[in-house]
Amino acid sequence: MKKRCSFIFLLFCCCCSWVQAQELNTRVQVMAPTVPNINKKNLEVLQNTIREFLNNNKWSNEPYAPAERIECNFVITVTAWDGSSAYKAEAQIQSSRPVYNTAYNSTLLNISDKDFDFNYNEGQSLDFSDQNFISNLSSLLSFYAYTIIGLDKDSFSKLGGTHFYNKAQNILNVAQVSGNKGWKAFDGLRNRYWLNENLQNKSFEExxxxxxxxxxxxxxxxxxxxxxxxxxxxxxxxxxxxxxxxxxxxxxxxxxxxxxxxxxxxxxxxxxxxxxxxxxxxxxxxxxxxxxxxxxxxxxxx
Known part of the structure; x- marks a missing residue:
């Protein structure tokens, strides 16, 4: 009887794990090929922290099986460092979805963000909030997490990503108080503001x-x-x-x-x-x- 109860408990835990599986399966690379004397250990810690932030946070209330997690890549290239905690960087962000009954993945997002600047201290944890600005790095990652999920949803149901574009807009609105570039209309024509605006603009529903x-x-x-x-x-x-x-x-x-x-x-x-x-x-x-x-x-x- 005890063995049967243990088995049922284990099965229950596995089911709970399936229901609560996160949405993203992200590979992250942080590099600084042109920045001299940068702390390489800090970059490795940062890389792991970003990967855990994206993969371990639950971005929706929907159940995802492990095989359903969205494949994505973040390649972050640091272009300048102040010797302390301030980094100027660019990011190449990609996501894809599987094509039914094949081994092929079709790319949904492939975008370069030239204003991926942030502050980070070695060992610092990344906290998430869609109501308050905590840091530019967590806002950047959260914005793209919601955008990636939105595009994935759009590919499986008509206009299915709207809820997640709204979530990304909320991150954008909160982050505008930071003064960092890329969050406002006048920061440029090809930034996060205009990407989110376009995704919600009826002119692009087709x-x-x-x-x-x-x-x-x-x-x-x-x-x-x-x-x-x-x-x-x-x-x-x-x-x-x-x-x-x-x-x-x-x-x-x-x-x-x-x-x-x-x-x-x-x-x-x-x-x-x-x-x-x-x-x-x-x-x-x-x-x-x-x-x-x-x-x-x-x-x-x-």
Missing amino acids: LRQFIYDYHFNGLDRMQEDQSKSAKKIISLLTTLKQMDKQKLGSIFPNMYLATKADELVNVISTLPDPQDKLKAYNLLSEVDPANLNKYEALRASR
Whole structure:
């Protein structure tokens, strides 16, 4: 009887662990290749602290199985150090989601943040609050955690990430009191403020809906019928023509389409009909002229 009770208790603990699994599975690299005499040990401690902060915090009330955790990468390059606790840095942040029934992960976010500045003392813990500003580093990490989850949600349900973009906006609003760059509209045209603004702007709802249809009704169906799915993706591109052409250079469409350009070419190149490739080329050259050089491969392969 005791053995049976112990087994039931162990099973209960495992179930609780499954329900409370965190959302992110983050790899973190902190480096300073051009900063002389920087404390390398401190960078290692910082790297571990950031990874634990992102991976161990629970960012939602939703259950996640370990296999459902979102794959992401933070590469933080320190460009200057004051010899104490102040760091100037840039960050490259990526996230992806699996394509159904394949070993392939499709990139959702690939963004460079040039204003990833923060203060950190060796051994300092990172605390999280979405109501109060604690530190710029915790605000930066929290903002991107919510944004990553939002984009992941958008890829599985129509406009599914709205709640998490609202959470990221709350972090942004609270962090504006810090005076650090990247949180305000006038800090630049391609910063955290405008990324969050674009993600919630109705002008870009067609792009958010495209993210869902492209992944859930396109890529996730590739194993069932590759040709049919590729043609479906071409038809989805027509919806992007509804976006305001004046807004195509904004950070969200610019970032997302640049992330997807190579993947789109690879998928559409599988179609045998040259006319399908030409149709895709014409559509992509209209909605994403910034990456026209990549789409030339579709016209050349006819």
